Amino acid sequence: xxxxxxxxxxxxxxxxxxxxxxxxxxxxxxxxxxxxxxxxxxxxxxxxxxxxxxxxxxxxxxxxxxxxxxxxxxxxxxxxxxxxxxxxxxxxxxxxxxxxxxxxxxxxxxxxxxxxxxxxxxxxxxxxxxxxxxxxxxxxxxxxxxxxxxxxxxxxxxxxxxxxxxxxxxxxxxxxxxxxxxxxxxxxxxxxxxxxxxxxxxxxxxxxxxxxxxxxxxxxxxxxxxxxxxxxxxxxxxxxxxxxxxxxxxxxxxxxxxxxxxxxxxxxxxxxxxxxxxxxxxxxxxxxxxxxxxxxxxxxxxxxxxxxxxxxxxxxxxxxxxxxxxxxxxxxxxxxxxxxxxxxxxxxxxxxxxxxxxxxxxxxxxxxxxxxxxxxxxxxxxxxxxxxxxxxxxxxxxxxxxxxxxxxxxxxxxxxxxxxxx
Ligand SMILES: Cc1ncc(COP(=O)(O)O)c(C=O)c1O
Ligand SMILES: N[C@@H](CCCC[NH3+])C(=O)O
Numbered sequence: 001x002x003x004x005x006x007x008x009x010x011x012x013x014x015x016x017x018x019x020x021x022x023x024x025x026x027x028x029x030x031x032x033x034x035x036x037x038x039x040x041x042x043x044x045x046x047x048x049x050x051x052x053x054x055x056x057x058x059x060x061x062x063x064x065x066x067x068x069x070x071x072x073x074x075x076x077x078x079x080x081x082x083x084x085x086x087x088x089x090x091x092x093x094x095x096x097x098x099x100x101x102x103x104x105x106x107x108x109x110x111x112x113x114x115x116x117x118x119x120x121x122x123x124x125x126x127x128x129x130x131x132x133x134x135x136x137x138x139x140x141x142x143x144x145x146x147x148x149x150x151x152x153x154x155x156x157x158x159x160x161x162x163x164x165x166x167x168x169x170x171x172x173x174x175x176x177x178x179x180x181x182x183x184x185x186x187x188x189x190x191x192x193x194x195x196x197x198x199x200x201x202x203x204x205x206x207x208x209x210x211x212x213x214x215x216x217x218x219x220x221x222x223x224x225x226x227x228x229x230x231x232x233x234x235x236x237x238x239x240x241x242x243x244x245x246x247x248x249x250x251x252x253x254x255x256x257x258x259x260x261x262x263x264x265x266x267x268x269x270x271x272x273x274x275x276x277x278x279x280x281x282x283x284x285x286x287x288x289x290x291x292x293x294x295x296x297x298x299x300x301x302x303x304x305x306x307x308x309x310x311x312x313x314x315x316x317x318x319x320x321x322x323x324x325x326x327x328x329x330x331x332x333x334x335x336x337x338x339x340x341x342x343x344x345x346x347x348x349x350x351x352x353x354x355x356x357x358x359x360x361x362x363x364x365x366x367x368x369x370x371x372x373x374x375x376x377x378x379x380x381x382x383x384x385x386x387x388x389x390x391x392x393x394x395x396x397x398x399x400x401x402x403x404x405x406x407x408x409x410x411x412x413x414x415x416x417x418x419x420x421x422x
Contacts, residue, residue, distance in 0.1 A: 002035025004284055004366060009327045011364055015393035018286050018325045022362050025386050025397055028287045028305035030373045032062075032398075034070055034391040036282040037369075041074045044240075044274060047256035051263075051270055056100050058238045058275025059085040061370040066389045066398035067279060068092030077120070079238065079273035083110040090117060100235065100273070102149060102199070104129075104170055111136050115144060123149045123197045123235065125172055130185055137190030146185065147195035147235055150178045150220060152213040156201030156239065159316050164201045172198070175216055182224050193229050195271070196221045199237030202276060205247065207255050210239070214262045221266060234266060238273035242280040244367045245319045250277075276370040283369025285310050285385070286325065289361045290340070299335045301357060306339030307346040308379040310365060310372050314345040322348060325362035328355045337363075341380050373399070378407050 001007075002014050010017045014035045021031055045055050056077040059068065063085060068078070069092045077098025078089035089099050101114050102123035111133055114122070124130045124146050137144040151172035156164075164171040173181055178196075185193045200213045214236060224231045236259060243249045263270060287305035294300075312318035322337055332353035339346040348365060357363070376384050383406075387399035 002039055003033050003282065004364065006327045011323065011325045011327070013284065013390040013395075016390045016395050018284070018364060019362065021388050021390075021395060022286055022288065022325070025388055026401060027362070028285055028303075028309050029386040029388055029401075030368065030399075031284050031286055031364075031388045031390060031395075032064075032067065032279070032369055033282045034389050037067065037070055037279055038074060040278050040282065041071055041076060043252065044272070044277065045075065047252055048259070048270060048272075051260060052268070053270045053272065054098060054233075055272050055274065056098065056235075057278055058273050059089055060374060061275030062279045062283070062372075062374050063088050064373065064387055064389075064398050065092045066387075066396065068094065070389075071278065076278075079275075083113045086114055086117060086119060096120070100147075100271070102197075102273075106132075108132060108136060112140070115140055115142050120145065121195055121233070121235075122146045123195075125149050127173070127181060127184065130181065130191070131188065134185075134188035134190045138188075139190075142190060143192050144190055145192050145194040147197035147233070148173050148178055148181055148185070148193070149197045149199065149235075150175050150217055152198055152200065152216045154200050154209050154213040154216075156204045156209045157206065158201045158203050158239075158241070161316055164199055166200075175220065178220055179223060179227075182229050183227075186229065193224070193231060195233035195235055196224065196231055197235035197237065197271075199273060200239060202239050203241040204239045205241040205250050207251065207258050210236070210255060211258050211262060214259065218262055218266060232268040233271055234263060234268065235271040235273065238275050238277070240274050240277040242276055242367065242370075245321065278370075280370035281367050283367070283372060285365040285368040285372060287363055287365065289357050289359055289363065291359055292357065298351075299333070301335050301337045301354065301363070303337065303339050303348070303363065305348075305365070305385070306341040306380070306382065307343060308341055308377045308382050309339070309385045310348070310368055311375050311377075312371060313348050314343070320348065320368060321366040322352065322354065323364055323366065324355055324357060325364055330355045340382075381407055383407065 056079040072094040081103035099119040149172040307314040334351040337349040386401040
């Protein structure tokens, strides 16, 4: 069985009890179900069977090399937003010709390095970026394949902090300017406009916004092809949402059917950039209750995990289910589940019905496979959380907990100042 389930009263990832991982690795620790990641990837990829499709996993969601390696061996490419992510994808064994490089601020150094690596495509977000890629590619005697990331002006109906496809967002090039930018691209050396791209936001739970945006993108692609541009790929972006709170997940077959229908008149390659969908439900943050504190009007479960380990609740008021590792039938009562960081926003849940727990008990914060470890920091000089990948009844530590001294090993109380120009 893959994913997180109670077996004999103890929460397991696949066939490994989380108690065993906590004892061996300590807490807080992220645990990922290899079985569920694989199953979810196969479900997504198979939904487009019969079409030429390339699934480029959005590395930002969870960039651990072991996760990238697993997905790469399943056939995934990578959607990257920095040269660091491109290098991670390559280090994990993902072929450069399956790597897409997006992001609004690609530096000249990053562009040159990506050309050197030989990635598939740059997703271009502005005219000056297009011209910079052209100049660098031409100087290197290379042809850079590009997509213009189009902003289709569609409301994705998601959290304001994670919507990207509405006019006024910093992302992409407005749809009404896109044809002109492709015409400009055709005049530039070192550029081949091989694709069109979009990405309208994250955690989208209905098919409609995707359909509205993709319809506009496909119309643009057809207009460009008619005008003689060599467009042979449509990048549909990522953004497919997951359940966090027992909600009905997005209907993947309906999403895939919509994509196939809207792109029926297009014979080229379809590309996708799912991040959260592939890994989100396959991770949990395992933490220990340090203290149970009874205030005058509320009870606190104070965890050893903080907002530095998992920032989504503090940043987006995101809901994550929190459950005890040892199953209990005791009646739940409302508590605040909080972490150690000296910020009032270091809180995972407020007035959440939770079973009675005592100091030392283990809990699991669910749906923490995406944008969780990847967004962790060492704020308050705390070690980054460890990460563990489970495969069946085995597990591997895929990121070790470092010593606290490592956090400041490259700092000094007495810095060596250098004179200007040295
Ligand atoms: C360009 C691009 N592609 C793909 C993604 C992945 O999004 P998600 O994890 O929601 O699938 C993002 C993040 O929102 C993105 O900015
Ligand atoms: N970090 C966000 C998603 C942003 C997606 C990246 N463009 C989250 O945790 O939900």
